[in-house]
Amino acid sequence: MITAIVHIKAEVDRIPEVAETIAELDGVSEVYSITGDYDLVAMVRVPHYDDVAEVIPGRINKVQGVLATETHLAFRTYSKHDLDAAFSIGFAESD
Secondary structure, three states, rough: OEEEEEEEOOOHHHHHHHHHHHHOOOOEEEEEEEEOOOOEEEEEOOOOHEEEEEEEEOOOHOOOOOOEEEEOOOOOOOOOOHHHHHHHOOOOOOO
């Protein structure tokens, strides 16, 4: 699975609409409104690198109200949530 973190600049008066539209796109798992130089961050998760090009320039950049994007590809995932899930496979929760 390929994970891309996409920073998005959007028209200020359209941020909620842009976020909702992007969140509905195939390949986009989450969209967050953020502070700083960008307005939104989208998490894109796709099976192949070629799919990144389809989702980001092919869909996200074409959403009305998107002004610019900056994409970062993740190499490894470090997450307590993922580790907890992996270690709990096959074990019942104790009270």
